[in-house]
Amino acid sequence: MILEITSGEQEVLPGPRLFNMAKIKLKIDDREIEAEAGTTVLEAAKAVGIEIPHYCYHPGLSIDGNCRMCLVEIEKIPKPVISCHTRVAEGMVVKTQTENVKKMRNSVMEFLLINHPLDCPTCDQAGECRLQDYYMQYDRIASRFAEEKVHKNKMVDLGAGVMLDQERCIACSRCVRFCNEVSKTGELVLANRGDHVTITTFPGKKLSNPYAGNVVDICPVGALTSNEFRFKKRVWFLSKTESVCTGCSRGCAIEIHFEASKVYRLIPRFNPQVNSYWMCDEGRHGFHFVNENRILKPTKNGVEISASMAISYLAGEIKNLSPASLGIVAHATLSNEVLSILKELGTSLGTQVFFSRNEPHNPLSDHFLMTKDKNPNQMGINHMGFKPLSELTQGQSLIVINGLSKKDGELVTQKKAKVIALFSANESELSKNCSLVFPIPTFAEQNGHFTNGDGLVQAFKAAFKPRGESKEIGVYLHMLLAQLEDKKPRVAFGI
């Protein structure tokens, strides 16, 4: 079942994989290097740590060669060539640092900046902008442009939560190629020409595809920004943690961008085995439960109490119940680590472990990343051998971890089962009605692994400490087992 353990961070050379895998020897900046046939000069250079600046080239898109920033000199070729579109050849001698190359970069930058508004102080891209970065690295020349800049629309709502500032656009066409090649919806095009060129949709139509958010990520400048993230946070205040999307069983590799226990955005992280460079909008916008509607303190009948008190109450209830009349309900959004702790708990208490799961909802699955199963770890549940809730016996008492779906909630009522304790990160109907409620961290606040729908196990890391007084399941259960005198903890939970 489990194919391979990966955190999605292995270095894989981007670029086309051709049948001919022969190694080619070439020289870049006096370094002898080897590259696979079919690799471009830009990719070969990147693989050995030589960065060639570029705007329009993106490893996940077709090559367009319009920005001219990656011009390099190659011996025996009379004119400079764009390294993103030139394949390596035996004995090639590439120079990326000559005076001529530097001059060309200066000129390209000068052209790109001619009509650029220089509104960095109010631009969301500031801090992660290629124009800024390359200006500092390769240009640093004062503007000679004394004429009036071309003015365009600075706020075009393209749809799908994407805002366009036409003045900032450098017409690299990454977003156009994304819509043509990845989402295959073709909404975006370049209209008009020369310095009047703009990104646009067909008049009266909107950008509307479930992957539209990616165009914001790939925009090298501040032309495309996300309505959700706009003006919320300067990017240099954000910290980044590697994680895995919890939206569906695909398990796209993501980065959590956060500051002070608040998540500001999720962006995709390259993983060739799962999501390449992309993620869907549903997953991208699906982080608000980390910030909002959180349970922060343990409660008994709605009154805040300490965790140890709450655990004593729970231990008291458990002591009065026979193992057969008690049940544990895990959830398909829990990590493999938590699931194995629950399995261990079930074994030591001699009780059954059931599972609940998010029900499929629209939009369902598609040809690309989204799957029908809206749970990140159904495979983990299957691996543990937990039982579906339909096998519940009449009147069973349940300890529920991470909530019940609507359908499962109805099942519980139908079987007259009683939820005696709920461990959950977010408030819900159940948390309001349950007598004992324990706050637990979300995926953003703990380490763990999910097994995605294809059996791939991926690690996610804690971005920040659990919010409020929430504790990881392992901590609670350790306290619980210590209180159940005759049932000493049999395992050292990974706390």
Add this chain to the structure above:
Amino acid sequence: MLFQFNAQNQKKFEELLSHYPTKVAALLPTLWLVQEQEGNISFEAMEVVANLLDVSPAHVYSVATFYTMYHLKPVGKHHLQVCRTLSCALMGSENLLEHFKNKLKINEGEVTPDGRFSLCAVECLASCGTAPAMMVNETYHENLNVQKVDQILKELK
């Protein structure tokens, strides 16, 4: 009403398709045909063309806006295109353009209220040897000056 080729142009369009290996390759002449029939290319017509050629309407829009000789808005019966590139500019095309503006009381990109004339400045008409030059619809007029221009306007009904 939705745009449709008339019977004659429908035949021309089908004939056009047979000239190219792919449908999308016929986009430029198809748009030209639309303009011939309608005088300009409306957004509606672009959507129809997109359907005919199996491309996205946005792609058609992109192409139609790139080329300045496609009219997205209606033009006058006589579309005056005055060259403003170097040779013509040196030979006084700026004055000609001003003269037109004053005489017809319209700006570049506008149509006279009676619909007879529309005015625009264009890039090089490849007639530098006989500058300044202009095109009225598809007819060249060369070695222009104010008197000649007035004469031409008078003759255009």
